[in-house]
Amino acid sequence: MQQSDIQLLVLDIDGTIAGKSNDIREPVIRTIHRVQKQGIQVAIATGRMYRSALRFHEAVGSTLPLIAYQGAWIQDPKTQTLHKHWAVPKTMALALLDYFETPELRSLLSVHFYIDDQLYVREITPETKAYFERSGIPAIAVGDLRSTLATEPTKVLALSDDTDLIGSMLGSLQKQYTPAELYLTKSVATFFEATHPAANKGLAVKYLAEEVLGLKPENVMTMGDNFNDLEMIQYAGIGVAMGNAPEEVQQQAQWVAPTVEQDGAAAAIAELLL
Structure with missing residues (x-):
């Protein structure tokens, strides 16, 4: 896997880019913006509500649809287009x-x-x-x-x-x-x-990468810290687990970052993409 293959970086929020402070710390924001300057697009994939995730989407300067509710809701904040919505029957x-x-x-x-x-x-x-x-x-x-x-x-x-x-x-x-x-x-x-069974972060990232951007799994890097991130970690060419992730999640990742409180997302991006 060449680092230069990665064209899309998908980030979970809680436990990945936001820790106890409930905000993204400056080193992480800075590193995300550096990777965007290299032409790599950045997206958010979270279990949070769409409204609750919006400020993080804006903070990282994403121009892509936002994946919320574990992938059950995919909406473009710029155009308000709701790409996908799967509800629990x-x-x-x-x-x-x-x-x-x-x-x-x-x-x-x-x-x-x-x-x-x-x-x-x-x-x-x-x-x-x-x-x-x-x-x-x-x-x-x-x-x-x-x-x-x-x-x-x-x-x-x-x-x-x-x-x-x-x-x-x-x-x-x-x-x-x-x-x-x-x-x-x-x-x-x-x-x-x-x-809904069609709603998980792996399927949502696949949709964003392949249907919206025309990419392949090897063009994608994902980063998460818990069981709801497993599918997107497994899908991506480079799947990263946080140091604070459960052991079973870390075992499925290609790379384990330091913890969220150690700005692990910044360390992973710097090591793997910059």
């Missing part, structure tokens, strides 16, 4: 809600439905409050989330500070639903996420 959203509201789980989980780039919740829990403070998006409390399902959700998320619970739920639901029915993942240890 209503039957699946209802089945997940039934599962989350079983007596043993209900009090342990905060459940989020994302519909038309708005965030709907049962009630405002401490976890939800922390989430919307970080994302900058207010939550709309509706009591029964079934009342929102006149429109199918782009993504369903369940939060719990109990990381073992999130892990066991993921394992349990992966046995119940095939990858052809739902895409299930963890974006951080406390977030269980479900999207």
Whole structure:
């Protein structure tokens, strides 16, 4: 793989280019802008809401469509063109809600439905409050989330500070639903996420690279820090995992960067592209 082959760099946000500060630090921004001056295009691929990801898209100076909601929503902020939108089928959203509201789980989980780039919740829990403070998006409390399902959700998320619970739920639901029915993942240890089966970052990056830009996988470098980044790390000619990524994610990458708090994205770009 020649470094000169890379024409597209795709970056995750949380845990990759933004750490505890919830902002992109100056060395990372500087390095991204240097690589753009070499003619390499830069795109964002995140599990975040489209609205929540926009400021990062603008900060890196991307001119490409923005990949949000794990790839379920691909929109060009410049033209407002919505390239792709895959929603969770209503039957699946209802089945997940039934599962989350079983007596043993209900009090342990905060459940989020994302519909038309708005965030709907049962009630405002401490976890939800922390989430919307970080994302900058207010939550709309509706009591029964079934009342929102006149429109199918782009993504369903369940939060719990109990990381073992999130892990066991993921394992349990992966046995119940095939990858052809739902895409299930963890974006951080406390977030269980479900999207349409056609929505993951790997398929979204493939669409952006091949359909929009006419590139091949070997022209793409991707960088991420968690299980929801696995597909795009595996797709790319150069897949980079952060030093703060789980071991299983690091094992799938061609290169492991320092951690997000060590400006690992800047180190990876400098080493592999500059």
